[in-house]
Every structure is written in C-alpha cells, then in structure tokens.
Amino acid sequence: MNWKNIFPQFEPPLIELIEKEAVQRSFAAGDIIMRTGQYIKSTVLVLEGRIKIYRENQDGGEFLIYYLEPGQACAVSMICAIQSHTSELMAVAEEDTEVLMIPVHLMDDMMNQYKTWYQFVIQTYRARFDELLSVVDNIAFRNMDERLEFFLKRYSEKTGKKKLEISHQQIADDLNSSREVISRLLKKMEQRNLLKLHRNMIELF
Amino acid sequence: MNWKNIFPQFEPPLIELIEKEAVQRSFAAGDIIMRTGQYIKSTVLVLEGRIKIYRENQDGGEFLIYYLEPGQACAVSMICAIQSHTSELMAVAEEDTEVLMIPVHLMDDMMNQYKTWYQFVIQTYRARFDELLSVVDNIAFRNMDERLEFFLKRYSEKTGKKKLEISHQQIADDLNSSREVISRLLKKMEQRNLLKLHRNMIELF
DNA sequence: CAGCCTTCGTGACAGTAATCACAGCTATCC
DNA sequence: GGATAGCTGTGATTACTGTCACGAAGGCTG
Known part of the structure; x- marks a missing residue:
C-alpha cells in the first residue's frame, strides 16, 4: 500500500530509508502486537486499522490508555526502542491493521539526520503524554x-x-x-x- | 552553586553553553513555578530541593503526579518548550528549590549538537512517562x-x-x-x- | 493564663460502584 | 425446531469512600 500519503510530512530521503529498511506487517483484529514485559525491537507506525493500547494488572483487570490510528506511532515503542527497555503496555489490533516496523538500531541516526523524523517523534511524545494526562484526569476526578x-x-x-x-x-x-x-x-x-x-x-x- | 556535579553526564561544550545561556533561579517552599495554562519559555532543570508536579481540576481538586528531584528535569517543560505549547500541569516548590532555566530557543540546537543532552531528554521522557503510567495503575486498580x-x-x-x-x-x-x-x-x-x-x-x- | 488555630480521632450517614443472582432475548449451529 | 452461547436488564446486597458534625489535644500569641 502507498503509505507515503499517511505520513506526508516525511522528507524524501527519509522515505527512501524507511522504504529500504522497514518491514510492513499485517495483524488481524484481535492479534496481540506487543505484550507487557516484551522486549522491543521495532518502532511501530500505524498505516491502517486501529490499535488499542492498554494496561494490564496481575489479576486480569485491564485499562484502556488510548487508541492508535493511521498516521500515529507508538510512543512507548519509540522510547523503549531507543533505550532497549521492555514495554509496560499491551497493544492489540482492534481491527485488521497494517503497520510499518522500523528496526530500533536505525532510530538514533534517523533522529540526527532527518528533521522531519525528529519532529514526528517529539510530536508523538507530546500527544501521548497529553492523552495519558487526560486519562489521569478522568479516573482521578x-x-x-x-x-x-x-x-x-x-x-x-x-x-x-x-x-x-x-x-x-x-x-x-x-x-x-x-x-x-x-x-x-x-x-x-x-x-x-x-x-x-x-x-x-x-x-x- | 556547582551544578556540574548534579549533571555529570553532560559533555564539556554543553556545560559551557548552559553556563553562558541558562539562568539560575531560586524558589522558596510554596512558590508556584509553573501554573496550568501558562506559556512555557524555559526548560527547567532541578539543582536542589523538590518540586511537586500536580494536576488541578476546575473545582479546586488537585492530584499529585510526581516529584522532581535534583538531577531531574520537567518533561512537560521540554515537550511544551519545543512545541511552544502551554503547560497542563502545576509545578510548586515543596522545599526551597534551586533550578536552572534554559531558554526554549536553544532546545533544537542542543538536541542536534549535544549527544548527552539528547540522551538526557529521551531519558527524561521515558522516566516521566513511566511514572505517569504507575500513577494510572494506582488509581485504576x-x-x-x-x-x-x-x-x-x-x-x-x-x-x-x-x-x-x-x-x-x-x-x-x-x-x-x-x-x-x-x-x-x-x-x-x-x-x-x-x-x-x-x-x-x-x-x- | 486565656484565646485561638491547626491537627487529629471518630461516629453517623449518603452515594457510587462492585458483586451476586437470575431472567429474558437474539443469533447461530446442528 | 431445539439446544446453546452470548448479550442485556434489573433487583438485592455489600464495600469503599466522601461528607457532615463535633470534640479533644497540641502549640502559638498576646
């Protein structure tokens, strides 16, 4: 599929790099994309469908944090990726979903060399942080x-x-x-x- | 005060830059450092004391998010700073507190030029995100x-x-x-x- | 010392949400 | 058609928490 329309802000050399290095992958509705405690090897960009990100506790309770849509990325996978940490969240495909997976080891260079990528990452951090804050608001107040x-x-x-x-x-x-x-x-x-x-x-x- | 010991990971040229451009400032216990909706002009690094970051709702309720300690920085001020957004959180000095304030307009260059700064910022994002997640855990479960x-x-x-x-x-x-x-x-x-x-x-x- | 303010302890009551129990209803599959 | 499984409605009961009311104790000030 033509994913460039979904991330129109990316500069051409960055697009080339992604085209060369990233892996496109499909998940069926219900598939688990990432589970708590899993080691993260790729940053996930959503092309199509919807991903539900939620927190799970030991006795089976779950709690929705937010949804990821086409054009968005998983902030957790970025942060964890850069630092090679494990994820603390579950990610499940809510619908049939297409994603682009960018190997971790490219992240540092991409951040340095591609302004549009850098901005995208910062943008993503902020958006997710804000959503998380509004979640806190809701349950707290x-x-x-x-x-x-x-x-x-x-x-x-x-x-x-x-x-x-x-x-x-x-x-x-x-x-x-x-x-x-x-x-x-x-x-x-x-x-x-x-x-x-x-x-x-x-x-x- | 000699703040270099508090951020030993910073590289020398970065330290010079901060020394030249940043403003050191004191707050007494109880002082408001940042209020909800305020426009952010600086990134805040904590040198001494303790800052309480909390969420406020319209009817006077408040809710602790986390504390910032010496050696830590306000993730919100970084994200907001880079994007010139307003803050959604309150920050109050819990004790007498010393901070270093780095003007927003330096952020982009610092991110590009100083690896140690870049790592510090990423590190901070992750730490705050994780703390926020554990807050969600607590109130949710x-x-x-x-x-x-x-x-x-x-x-x-x-x-x-x-x-x-x-x-x-x-x-x-x-x-x-x-x-x-x-x-x-x-x-x-x-x-x-x-x-x-x-x-x-x-x-x- | 007397007054005053802040902090703390506790009983009574109310509202929200979780849990249990059970019944009706719809869709699907033999 | 009958069995079965999943979805929805509803009452009764209970646990937790927030609110009101009031009193006691500690500390400060004039």
Whole structure:
C-alpha cells in the first residue's frame, strides 16, 4: 500500500530509508502486537486499522490508555526502542491493521539526520503524554457516568461512526468496571435521550 | 552553586553553553513555578530541593503526579518548550528549590549538537512517562489503602527520611481524597504496626 | 493564663460502584 | 425446531469512600 500519503510530512530521503529498511506487517483484529514485559525491537507506525493500547494488572483487570490510528506511532515503542527497555503496555489490533516496523538500531541516526523524523517523534511524545494526562484526569476526578460519556465520545470520534458496534462487556473491560454498572449507566443515558441502545450496538444522538 | 556535579553526564561544550545561556533561579517552599495554562519559555532543570508536579481540576481538586528531584528535569517543560505549547500541569516548590532555566530557543540546537543532552531528554521522557503510567495503575486498580501505602513509601524514598513531616490534610490533597479517610486508614496502618502517628509527623517502620 | 488555630480521632450517614443472582432475548449451529 | 452461547436488564446486597458534625489535644500569641 502507498503509505507515503499517511505520513506526508516525511522528507524524501527519509522515505527512501524507511522504504529500504522497514518491514510492513499485517495483524488481524484481535492479534496481540506487543505484550507487557516484551522486549522491543521495532518502532511501530500505524498505516491502517486501529490499535488499542492498554494496561494490564496481575489479576486480569485491564485499562484502556488510548487508541492508535493511521498516521500515529507508538510512543512507548519509540522510547523503549531507543533505550532497549521492555514495554509496560499491551497493544492489540482492534481491527485488521497494517503497520510499518522500523528496526530500533536505525532510530538514533534517523533522529540526527532527518528533521522531519525528529519532529514526528517529539510530536508523538507530546500527544501521548497529553492523552495519558487526560486519562489521569478522568479516573482521578470523574465518576463512572462521566467517564463513560467521555469514552463513547472518544470512541465515536476515533471510528468516525455514530453507531458504535461494541458490547457493554467490552466497554466495562476498557474502563475497568463491570458489565452491570455500564448497562445501568447506559440505560440512564438512553432515558436522558443521549443515545439509543441496540444489541451489540449503541447509537449516539 | 556547582551544578556540574548534579549533571555529570553532560559533555564539556554543553556545560559551557548552559553556563553562558541558562539562568539560575531560586524558589522558596510554596512558590508556584509553573501554573496550568501558562506559556512555557524555559526548560527547567532541578539543582536542589523538590518540586511537586500536580494536576488541578476546575473545582479546586488537585492530584499529585510526581516529584522532581535534583538531577531531574520537567518533561512537560521540554515537550511544551519545543512545541511552544502551554503547560497542563502545576509545578510548586515543596522545599526551597534551586533550578536552572534554559531558554526554549536553544532546545533544537542542543538536541542536534549535544549527544548527552539528547540522551538526557529521551531519558527524561521515558522516566516521566513511566511514572505517569504507575500513577494510572494506582488509581485504576488500587483502593485508597494501597494508594496511601504507595504514597508514603514514595514520599519516604524521595525525602530519604523515615519520619515524614506531613499532615493528613496534605496527603488527602495529594491523593484527591479527604482528611477523614486518610486519618482512618492511617489509624488502621498503625494498628497493623506499619507506622506510628505523631502530630504533623508519621514514623514509618 | 486565656484565646485561638491547626491537627487529629471518630461516629453517623449518603452515594457510587462492585458483586451476586437470575431472567429474558437474539443469533447461530446442528 | 431445539439446544446453546452470548448479550442485556434489573433487583438485592455489600464495600469503599466522601461528607457532615463535633470534640479533644497540641502549640502559638498576646
């Protein structure tokens, strides 16, 4: 696929280098791209699809941090890559996903030689840091009802759809809550005329 | 003061540059170093003392993110600096504090020219990102009692003391909880023989 | 010493969310 | 069509936390 349209900001020599050295790879929906504690060998750029980045704790609980979309990159994989650390996060393909994997050992040179790459990396750091901060905001200051509204809004923006094909259980998992709580809150939102509930689908107004 | 000992990893030409261009500044305990929404003009390196970085919400709630110690730098100020964004966090001197302020406009060149600076910045990003992640872990997965234990442990490590001079109210603020809750939990911990309570002081065992 | 402020202890109550229990409903697969 | 599995709705109960109320104790100041 023609990935240059997805990263139009990259300068031609950088594109050439990536073309030569990077590996393109496909993941099916549900595939695990990176798991907690795994050693990182590549920086991941998303070309197509959607990747869910989440935190996992020992007793099976999970917690959504953010989604990665085409044109975005995994900040963790960059930072870890540069320092050869392991990842502290899980990454799973939410849809069928295409990524470009750039070997770690190229990172240093790329940072030095290609201004557009350097800017992209800095940009990525900041964006992820901000998203992480807004996650903290939400769990620290908001109740589940507000967090749920925020989640649905974000999900709709990310997928570009008003009809969200997602089950209550999945939402509960992402918010580290339980299905019953989410069902009840959704019901209340339906009564407030913010949305309409269907099977396996939530229609936002 | 001789700050070179605090950043021994910097290469000599970088030290010269900083010596020439950076401004050293003192803050008294309690001074606000950076406030939410403020435009950032300098990157802050901590020489002495301790800076508390926290998030503030509209109704006066606050939430501790992390502390900065001598030898550390504010990742936010770096990212924001490079991109001329505003800060989303508050920074307050917890003790009398000395910092070095490096004007924003030098950042790009420093990143390109000084390997040790580049590494320091990357290192800082990663460290702050990780700390932020552990904050998320705590509020997402842990109850107040565990969060309190974690807080006390971290506080003790950061100050290097077993006798923490801090009031229940201050702890409650940092954890975005209330004084009564903290008092009760501390009492329980005292009964479990983990610590001893005094006025304005908590003695860890 | 008397007044005052801050800190701390504790009981009572309320609201949020997690958990358990169970029932109905839809879709799919033999 | 009947069995089965997954999704949804709802009540009852419980645990945790935040809020209100009030009192006691320590320390500071005039």
